[in-house]
Amino acid sequence: MPIFDWTRTDLFHPVGDGSTALFYEKACIQQDYKEMANYILENLHGLTFPGWEPERMAKLDELFEAYAPVTKEKLWDNLKYFLEAIMPTCEETGIKMAIHMDDPPWDIFGLPRLLVDKASIERFLKMVDHPNNCLCLCSGSLGANPENDVADIVRSCCDRIAFAHIRNVKNFPNGDFSEASHRDCDGDTGIVEIMKAYHDCGFTGYIRPDHGRHLWGEQCRPGYGLYDRALGIMYLLGCWDMLDRTEGKV
Numbered sequence: 001m002p003i004f005d006w007t008r009t010d011l012f013h014p015v016g017d018g019s020t021a022l023f024y025e026k027a028c029i030q031q032d033y034k035e036m037a038n039y040i041l042e043n044l045h046g047l048t049f050p051g052w053e054p055e056r057m058a059k060l061d062e063l064f065e066a067y068a069p070v071t072k073e074k075l076w077d078n079l080k081y082f083l084e085a086i087m088p089t090c091e092e093t094g095i096k097m098a099i100h101m102d103d104p105p106w107d108i109f110g111l112p113r114l115l116v117d118k119a120s121i122e123r124f125l126k127m128v129d130h131p132n133n134c135l136c137l138c139s140g141s142l143g144a145n146p147e148n149d150v151a152d153i154v155r156s157c158c159d160r161i162a163f164a165h166i167r168n169v170k171n172f173p174n175g176d177f178s179e180a181s182h183r184d185c186d187g188d189t190g191i192v193e194i195m196k197a198y199h200d201c202g203f204t205g206y207i208r209p210d211h212g213r214h215l216w217g218e219q220c221r222p223g224y225g226l227y228d229r230a231l232g233i234m235y236l237l238g239c240w241d242m243l244d245r246t247e248g249k250v
C-alpha cells in the first residue's frame, strides 16, 4: 500500500451493540490527505501503529511528490522487480513472502493500489509464479468491496495463501463500510463460507482474527482490542470444529 496503510475516517464508530469499531466514510476521502492522516495520528493516544509512523507522516508532501510519476503499471513493475530479486533468498532460507491486500481495495488520493480483487490477485501470483511468493489474504480488506466473493478467492488460490486474516465488514449502499464482529450475520463478508473454503482446501497456514471492536471500555490500539480479537478467535475455531464434525473428521 503506497504511503498509507489501512485507511479509515472514524476510529470509534458506534456499531449499534454498545461497542465501537473502525469506519470508512467514502465522502471524507477526497483531496485532503493531511486531514485524514492528522485525524488518525491524533487518535492513537501515543501508541504506535505500523504504517502510521509519525516521522514518515511528517513527510507526506515529499512522499506524494515521489509517487507522482508512479502509475499503476509502474507500481506493478516495481513490485515484480523487488519480488524476483528476493525469491532466491526466500527459497534458500525457507521464507514465504505474504503480501497484504490493499485496504480499502481501491485507489485513494490518486495513489495506485494493486491487490484489490480476484483478477489482480491472479495477476500477482502469475507475475512471480514462485511458491515462496504468497498472499496475506485479508477478508476484511477485500470485503470492503461487496463485489468481491472472498470465499471464491480463497478457493482459487489457497495453496498460495501463507497468512489468512479473517474478519467481517458491514457494507453500506453509498460505499461506506464499518468493521463488524466476526459473527457471520453481523456483516456482509461471509465468514462461515470463508471458513468452509479454507477447511475444504485443507488449509494449514496461519490464521488470525485480524481486527476487533472496542468492548467493555478497553483502552487499546484502535481496531486491535484484545477482547474482541479473543472472541473472534473462538468464533473462527468454533466454525472450524463444526466443519470437522459435520465432515466426520472428529
Ligand SMILES: [Mn+2]
Residues within 6 Å of the ligand: 100, 138, 140, 141, 165, 210
Ligand atoms: Mn488484514
